[in-house]
Amino acid sequence: MREPCVSAKSNRLQKITTMEKNEQPIRKTFQNSILAWIDERLPIISIMQREYINYPTPRNVNYFWSFGAIATVMLLVMITTGLVLAMQYTSHTAMAFSSVQRIMRDVNYGWLLRTIHMNGASMFFLAVYIHIYRGMYYGSYKKPRELIWILGVMILLLMMATAFTGYVLPWGQMSYWAATVITNLFSAVPLIGEHIVSFLWGGFSVDNPTLNRFFVLHFLLPFVILGVVLLHVAALHVTGSNNPDGVDVKSKRDTLPFHPYITSKDSLAMLVFAIIYAAIVFYAPNFLNHPDNAIPANPLSTPEHIVPEWYFLPFYAVLRAIPNKLLGVLGLFGGVAILFFLPFLDRSKVRSCRYRPIYRWFLWAFVIDVVFLGWLGGRPAEEPYILWARLGTLYYFGFFLLLVPLVSLFERPSPLPASISEPVLKTADRPRVS
Amino acid sequence: MVEFIKKIFWVENVTLKITSAVFIVTCVTIFLTLSSTSSSASEESPVVKKQTWVFNGILGYFNKPALRRGYEVYTQVCTSCHGMKFLHYRDLKDLGYSREQIVALAALNEIDDGPNDEGEYYKRPALPSDSFVSPFPNDEAARFANNGALPPDLSLIVARKAAEGGADFIYALMTEYNEIPEGVILQDGLYYNRAFKGQAIAMSPPLSKDIVAFSDGTEATIEQMALDVAQFLAWASDPSLEQRKHIGFRVIIFLIVLLIVAILYKRRVWAQVH
Numbered sequence: 001m002r003e004p005c006v007s008a009k010s011n012r013l014q015k016i017t018t019m020e021k022n023e024q025p026i027r028k029t030f031q032n033s034i035l036a037w038i039d040e041r042l043p044i045i046s047i048m049q050r051e052y053i054n055y056p057t058p059r060n061v062n063y064f065w066s067f068g069a070i071a072t073v074m075l076l077v078m079i080t081t082g083l084v085l086a087m088q089y090t091s092h093t094a095m096a097f098s099s100v101q102r103i104m105r106d107v108n109y110g111w112l113l114r115t116i117h118m119n120g121a122s123m124f125f126l127a128v129y130i131h132i133y134r135g136m137y138y139g140s141y142k143k144p145r146e147l148i149w150i151l152g153v154m155i156l157l158l159m160m161a162t163a164f165t166g167y168v169l170p171w172g173q174m175s176y177w178a179a180t181v182i183t184n185l186f187s188a189v190p191l192i193g194e195h196i197v198s199f200l201w202g203g204f205s206v207d208n209p210t211l212n213r214f215f216v217l218h219f220l221l222p223f224v225i226l227g228v229v230l231l232h233v234a235a236l237h238v239t240g241s242n243n244p245d246g247v248d249v250k251s252k253r254d255t256l257p258f259h260p261y262i263t264s265k266d267s268l269a270m271l272v273f274a275i276i277y278a279a280i281v282f283y284a285p286n287f288l289n290h291p292d293n294a295i296p297a298n299p300l301s302t303p304e305h306i307v308p309e310w311y312f313l314p315f316y317a318v319l320r321a322i323p324n325k326l327l328g329v330l331g332l333f334g335g336v337a338i339l340f341f342l343p344f345l346d347r348s349k350v351r352s353c354r355y356r357p358i359y360r361w362f363l364w365a366f367v368i369d370v371v372f373l374g375w376l377g378g379r380p381a382e383e384p385y386i387l388w389a390r391l392g393t394l395y396y397f398g399f400f401l402l403l404v405p406l407v408s409l410f411e412r413p414s415p416l417p418a419s420i421s422e423p424v425l426k427t428a429d430r431p432r433v434s
Numbered sequence: 435m436v437e438f439i440k441k442i443f444w445v446e447n448v449t450l451k452i453t454s455a456v457f458i459v460t461c462v463t464i465f466l467t468l469s470s471t472s473s474s475a476s477e478e479s480p481v482v483k484k485q486t487w488v489f490n491g492i493l494g495y496f497n498k499p500a501l502r503r504g505y506e507v508y509t510q511v512c513t514s515c516h517g518m519k520f521l522h523y524r525d526l527k528d529l530g531y532s533r534e535q536i537v538a539l540a541a542l543n544e545i546d547d548g549p550n551d552e553g554e555y556y557k558r559p560a561l562p563s564d565s566f567v568s569p570f571p572n573d574e575a576a577r578f579a580n581n582g583a584l585p586p587d588l589s590l591i592v593a594r595k596a597a598e599g600g601a602d603f604i605y606a607l608m609t610e611y612n613e614i615p616e617g618v619i620l621q622d623g624l625y626y627n628r629a630f631k632g633q634a635i636a637m638s639p640p641l642s643k644d645i646v647a648f649s650d651g652t653e654a655t656i657e658q659m660a661l662d663v664a665q666f667l668a669w670a671s672d673p674s675l676e677q678r679k680h681i682g683f684r685v686i687i688f689l690i691v692l693l694i695v696a697i698l699y700k701r702r703v704w705a706q707v708h
Contacts, residue, residue: 282682
């Protein structure tokens with residue numbers, strides 16, 4: 001009887017040897033006969049064991065590594081609550097607003113489902129933004145993890161489309177005017193702009209066909225996200241996780257099995273996150289919501305300030321900072337799309353900012369810049385905010401297009417540790433100096 | 435060159451790091467305060483004072499007698515212009531009314547229904563399952579009767595006025611009607627109210643002493659009526675508040691207990707490798 005835990009490599013070797021011997025290529029992996037029966041035919045149990053129990057994780061990962069797991073849980077929370085809400089929602093301009101009121105007032109625990117879903121979008125973006133910044137700070141986008149990063153940016157884009165279509169569904173004033181402003185952006189496309197806009201609307205203004213298709217897309221896109229997340233995770237499990245030192249795993253001493261080490265750490269992080277989430281859901285459910293969305297959509301009355309949700313504000317500030325409409329729209333989408341190219345703009349071989357004395361300061365300045373732009377995005381479009389937004393936009397793109405490539409060429413990194421375990425086990429292993 | 439930049443930006447010293455962090459935070463704070471004062475100085479800002487509400491706080495609840503008095507203010511005063519179409523008479527059970535009382539309260543209102551077996555439209559007394567009867571059949575009729583101004587539906591008024599102060603705003607609006615100060619000229623049909631943006635509101639002062647006869651014998655001062663109707667409207671905007679806060683309290687306690695267990699577990703697991 002073989003040991004129940006089998007590593008990926010020996011599994012493959014075993015398969016090859018059995019094939020060579022011309023025996024039945026069935027592997028017996030579990031003592032429990034039901035598990036073994038399933039796993040011999042479809043090795044999902046041994047795959048799960050390999051990828052979520054034995055999966056070797058660098059022993060020095062910190063709590064920033066928990067945000068991937070948190071984001072995954074948030075996606076599942078959003079899909080589950082969204083599914084139930086969709087059963088009660090009506091995607092018609094005359095009924096959408098009152099169907100949401102019905103969910104809030106009459107459906108059993110409808111208020112709970114909706115506040116979890118509504119604030120869940122914000123918490124999901126929060127987790128994902130931290131996750132992205134973690135990737136930037138510790139150089140998780142660098143070789144060999146470029147594809148993981150690119151898939152991640154695709155997830156971000158899909159999330160933005162999902163969040164935007166979802167925001168339109170309650171059909172309040174902000175929903176309606178956000179839909180109008182954002183779809184109108186496409187009219188900036190030369191020659192065919194107007195056609196694109198009426199194609200998106202399904203008519204000549206934001207109306208019932210628009211709401212209906214947004215509902216369909218809002219229902220569909222999360223499952224597309226789920227698919228890309230699976231690819232993102234699959235690609236991660238090929239290369240293995242990065243770590244705060246950004247040096248490759250060199251020996252078994254550098255890693256710990258995913259369970260119980262990382263699972264215990266992730267559960268702790270998830271609970272802290274859940275407490276913040278619960279505090280918002282139960283005590284400030286409308287804190288992140290615009291009060292104007294409690295007014296049913298009215299095409300004849302434009303709100304004083306049309307403001308998107310907080311997670312779009314930095315990009316909204318970029319849009320408004322650029323005086324030309326087409327360039328503004330390009331700036332808005334370019335602000336996200338530029339992330340795709342980050343792995344190729346950064347030429348530095350050193351991953352972690354711990355060993356990049358100059359770049360790390362520019363990266364922190366970048367965070368401050370994004371937060372600053374986010375604040376400006378919520379201000380009215382007037383001086384001095386426009387000037388500040390222009391400076392912020394300049395740094396945003398200057399960071400990616402100038403600072404990242406140049407700093408990576410001229411910076412002299414600090415000495416890297418020989419291995420992950422070296423600094424961690426320094427005190428314990430010092431006597432055995434060779 | 436690189437060495438030079440390194441000298442400026444790269445600080446190993448912890449004290450320096452903390453100092454620079456404090457410096458950045460101070461800069462941001464100064465910047466935020468400056469920008470907020472510059473934007474609000476232009477116009478006279480509305481007067482909305484904070485009140486103490488029993489529904490604030492982590493175990494907030496609604497005061498049922500106050501809600502019932504608020505409903506009386508609504509039915510005797512507000513309802514002559516304002517509807518509340520997202521509420522149903524059955525929702526009045528939250529105010530502590532019995533089933534029989536709700537049936538009786540609903541029946542005080544007349545509602546259009548039909549067609550009946552003969553194809554006729556008719557009027558009938560409202561049932562608990564009906565939504566609150568609106569004073570006007572449509573927005574056009576409401577505007578026509580009110581000098582072109584549309585009295586907003588009050589179902590969500592506290593939610594939509596959240597930025598102005600929510601229930602505090604309703605109380606202030608009811609109590610801040612004043613004589614027009616010298617030098618201020620208002621259009622015909624507008625009233626001076628210090629709580630309203632621009633100080634000019636199309637709603638005439640709705641409350642006057644003893645305009646409502648409270649069934650519990652409470653003296654109907656303007657302040658009393660304003661407090662009660664504000665609490666009633668806060669309930670109408672957010673009827674799940676009590677349940678939400680009570681469940682939330684237990685959920686968070688549960689999560690904290692679970693977190694303590696998770697911390698202990700994590701420490702025990704990692705003790706072997708540290």
